[in-house]
Amino acid sequence: MHTRVRAPRSGGRRGPAHEAHQRGLELRLHGARIRLPLPARELRPVVLHHGEVGPARHGRKIGSRGGGNQATQPVVAFDKTRFFGVRLAGPETPSPVPAPSHPEPSALRKAIAALADHRSLGEHETAAAFGVVMRGEATPAEIAALLMGLRVKGETADEVAGAARALRQAMIPVEVDGASLVDTCGTGGGAVSTFNISTAAAFVAAGAGAVVAKHGNRSFTSKCGSADVLEALGVSISMDAAEAARVLREACVTFLFAPNFHPAIKHAAPVRRELAISTVLNLVGPLANPARVRRQVIGVADRDRAPLMAAALARLGTEHALVVHARVGMDEISPLGVTDVWEVRGAVVSTWELDAVRFGLGSRDVTALAGVDPAGNAARIERLLADGRDDPDGHAAVVLNAGAAIYVAGLSPTYSDGVARAQSALRSGDGHQALERLRRATSTSESRPRPHPAP
Structure with a gap:
């Protein structure tokens, strides 16, 4: 021992x-x-x-x-x-006792905390926060807090661009060359509820030689959205990405129905319906075309938000775009009064005013542009594309907006020249031919059997 x-x-x-x-x-x-x-x-x-x-x-x-x-x-x-x-x-020396772990706040929680302090978010912060929403990882309360926090503070261009990047990241893309494509769309919600002017203008631009990937949805703020009127015109809107690309090759115009390509937005849909106000998501829809277009005409109903859209486009790789707001309260170029224009070329934004009277296309009554239900709007577009002489107000509105699409598509050196080409396409019936091509191409799409998922 x-x-x-x-x-x-x-x-x-x-x-x-x-x-x-x-x-x-x-x-x-x-x-x-x-x-x-x-x-x-x-x-x-x-x-x-x-x-x-x-x-x-x-x-x-x-x-x-x-x-x-x-x-x-x-x-x-x-x-x-x-x-x-x-x-x-x-x-x-005893082993150290690990400290209790606390989960790191998500990017969404951090963004909500910043907004509660009235601080603006950076582009990447916003993209990360909306990425949580698009992945379905946010609660309804968090989504509402994010949307209302941005709305009450006032969205910045970085925040709009960041939200658009998140939506683009989550979308189902249409694999086409977006460099030469053009889109005509609006945010909706204008004080004047018009017929589907941008949809009619898309066919006229296609008739003049533009390749159009029209991005749109059913109506949320008016009687008839672009999807509603196209269905009434006999166009199938239930295309997936491959079919939409094929239709574009065949008809030089296609329609991209937003729910088919933006499934992630469904996570915010119930909250948007309950809020029932315009939020940043109303702005980013036009900025997330599934065909990745870099040439656009975007109508904005709220004038204060139009510069944000233009600045966001400049951050998102746009080649040429026009953001327009008519002072009478339209989210399109108006034949009545002055339309404010923000022109985006690359990262440069310039502003100018457009008065339709200069082009001999003025109108005296904005109510003449009012929309009705899908069947009524479809009938009016059909008449305008076929002739249009009995509808001077509708004719003027369509030509002014189609001229903008032809201009940003690179087919005309100036807006004035774009308007002249639009008038020619409408008179010649080329706009109506573009509609007929889309009808035929989508009817072929409807008749093709769809593959069934594997069991």
Whole structure:
């Protein structure tokens, strides 16, 4: 026995220390049983003090192997000793206890906190926050907080561009060369509810030689959206990405029904319906054409938001675009009064005013442009594309907007020349021919059997 180990005097009865020396020890450490053979050879000292091993933190109970003499109380007879051969304790410094982990706030939560402090978000911050929404990882309360936080503070161009990037990242793309494509669309929500002027203008632009990927949806703010009127015109809107690309090749015009290409937006749809106000998502829809167009005419109903749209387009790789707002309250170029124009060429934005009277296309009554239901709007567009002489107000509105599309498509050097080409396409019937091509191409699409998913 080591000289530093002494047994208690017990009237000749051998105590636990002797038993341990003769028969070995068992150490119960957090429920584990480890046999400690003695005697031993060489190892550094290990401290046992009041039943504890090492730095007086780990030991629980020591007793003799086999259930004989067992120290139910700490072995106070062991003061300090040395055991050799088996290392009882680890390093004298105890392992650090890991700090409790707290989940990192999501990008969405960080954005909401910033908006609550009336701070604007950067483009990447906004894209990350809306990415959470598009992946379906946000609660309705979080989505509402994000949309209302932006609306109450007032959206910035970086925030609009960031939200558009998130929507573009989540969309189903149409694999075509978007460099030469053009789109004509609006945000909706204008004070004047017109017939589908931008849809009619798309056919005239296609008749003049532009390649048009029209992006649109059903109506949320008016009586008839572009999808509604196209269905009434006999155009199938239920195309997937491959069919839309084929139709574009065959007809030089196609329609991209937003729900077919933006499934992620469904996560925000219930909240948008309950809020029932215009939010940043009304702005980013026109900025996320699935064909990745870089030439656009975008009508904005709220004049204060038009510069935001233009600045966002300049951040998103646009080649040439016109953002327009008619002062009478239309999200299109109006034949009545002045239309404000923000022209985007690359990263440069310039502004100018457009007065239809200069082109001999003025109108005296904005109510003459009012829209009705899908059937009524479709009948009017059909008449305009076929002739249009009995509808001078509608004719003027369509030509002015088609001229803008022809201009940004690169087919005319000036807006004035674009208007002249639009008038020619309308008079010649080329606009109506574009509609007929789209009807035929989509009817072929409807007749093709769709593949069934594998079981």
